[in-house]
Amino acid sequence: YMEHDNTEFSAxxxxxxxxxxxxxGINLLIVKGPDLSQCEAVRIEDAEKxxxxxTTLGYHCxxxxxxxxxxxxxxxxxxxxDKLDKLGSxxxxxxxxxxxxxxPLYIDQLRHLATKFGFTDKNLEKKxxxxxxxxxxxx
Numbered sequence: 824y825m826e827h828d829n830t831e832f833s834a835x836x837x838x839x840x841x842x843x844x845x846x847x848g849i850n851l852l853i854v855k856g857p858d859l860s861q862c863e864a865v866r867i868e869d870a871e872k873x874x875x876x877x878t879t880l881g882y883h884c885x886x887x888x889x890x891x892x893x894x895x896x897x898x899x900x901x902x903x904x905d906k907l908d909k910l911g912s913x914x915x916x917x918x919x920x921x922x923x924x925x926x927p928l929y930i931d932q933l934r935h936l937a938t939k940f941g942f943t944d945k946n947l948e949k950k951x952x953x954x955x956x957x958x959x960x961x962x
Contacts, residue, residue: 824838824839824840824884824885824886824887824953825839825840825841825874825877825882825883825884825885826839826882826883826885827880827881827882827883828881828883829881836855836856836857836858836859836951837854837855837856837857838853838854838855838856838951838953839852839853839854839877839882840852840853840855840953841853841867841870841873841874841877842870843870849866850866850867850868850869850870850873851864851865851866851867852864852865852867852873855951859949859951885957886953886956886957886960888907888908888909888910888952888956889907889908890905890906890907890908890952891905891906892904892905892906897936899918900916900917900918900932900933900936901916901917901918901919902914902915902916902917902936902940903915903917905952907952907956909956909959910952910955910956910959913948913952914937914940914942916933916936916937916942917933918932918933
């Protein structure tokens with residue numbers, strides 16, 4: 824995760840990060856936020872060179888961590904299990920859509936699906952990984 828001295832990317836809902844995926848060899852430049860469901864990504868050729876470019880522009884690394892991910896597909900939904908160093912494991916129940924009018928229906932369906940796996944609203948984590956990791960480093 825990177826931020827600029829003159830920009831408040833440290834705001835909990837906005838993130839700029841560079842992701843290196845192994846063993847796939849895929850590198851992504853990702854901007855998340857400001858809405859928690861917003862995420863834009865573009866594939867990049869060279870992660871180190873991209874970090875260097877942003878460093879030249881005045882950005883600096885505020886957070887670096889390792890995450891392993893497993894993705895499962897269940898009909899139109901996907902379930903992602905993330906394991907983060909020093910933070911634990913998280914499950915995300917999601918669906919891809921370009922139709923915002925279907926979101927209320929999909930949210931209900933996703934909550935129902937999560938309950939089938941034993942999750943309740945008490946398990947719902949509203950903070951993103953960046954915020955959780957930065958808070959964990961402070962404690």
